[in-house]
Amino acid sequence: MIKTMVFDIGETLTRDDRYWASWADWLNTPRHTLSALVGAVVAQGLDNAEALRLARPGLDVDAEYAAREAAGRGEHLDETDLYDDVRPALAALRAAGVRVVIAGNQTTRVGELLRALDLPADFLATSGEWGCAKPDPEFFARVMTVADVQPWETLYVGDHPANDIYPAAYAGLRTAHLRRGPWGHLWADDPAVAAAADWRVNSLHDLLDLADLS
Structure with missing residues (x-):
């Protein structure tokens, strides 16, 4: 049982709609572009954070996450x-x-x-x-x-x-x-x-x- x-x-x-939309807005990337990149890394079996690095090469995801929180644009549910x-x-x-x-x-x-x-x-x-x-x-x-x-x-x-x-x-x-x-x-x-x-x-x-x- x-x-x-x-x-x-x-x-x-x-x-995850809001999550990825907020990242796209923060990175000044069209939402559709980031969504498509997420789909690409999913299909390749990669960590979805790779989509963020594709949108902005060299991105330090943890540092950028902290910057978003500090700016009052962090996670929301x-x-x-x-x-x-x-x-x-x-x-x-x-x-x-x-x-x-x-x-x-x-x-x-x-x-x-x-x-x-x-x-x-x-x-x-x-x-x-x-x-x-x-x-x-x-x-x-x-x-x-x-x-x-x-x-x-x-x-x-x-x-x-x-x-x-x-x-x-x-x-x-x-x-x-x-x-x-x-x-x-x-x-x-x-x-x-x-x-x-x-x-x-x-x-x-x-x-x-x-x-x-x-």
């Missing part, structure tokens, strides 16, 4: 950044007795912003808060600590095969690949992803059917 479901954040719970199924699906899972955990590769600031949204979850943490990021096994060891059940009773839900599905499966968790966002759509029908994921879903509402599966 699946007793705990753990959710990735970016392009699983939240849209509100209700409009959530996918429509997030609140109802997570609330329904909790009502069904599933422990809901949110844990993804995000900054400490994003953790603060998500907590301010008061999502229906039992626990929330980001890689910035933990000091380790996916696909590092240490991240999934932390996940299992907060899941508070056995690995085979835990489902990790995410859109990114290399960061979510493969390392979670290697750690012994069950996995659900979500067809959402550029990574989710690009690899939705990839044979390797199909082999690694226990389930492939198109919506968080689909997870309600998995809560009682053994």
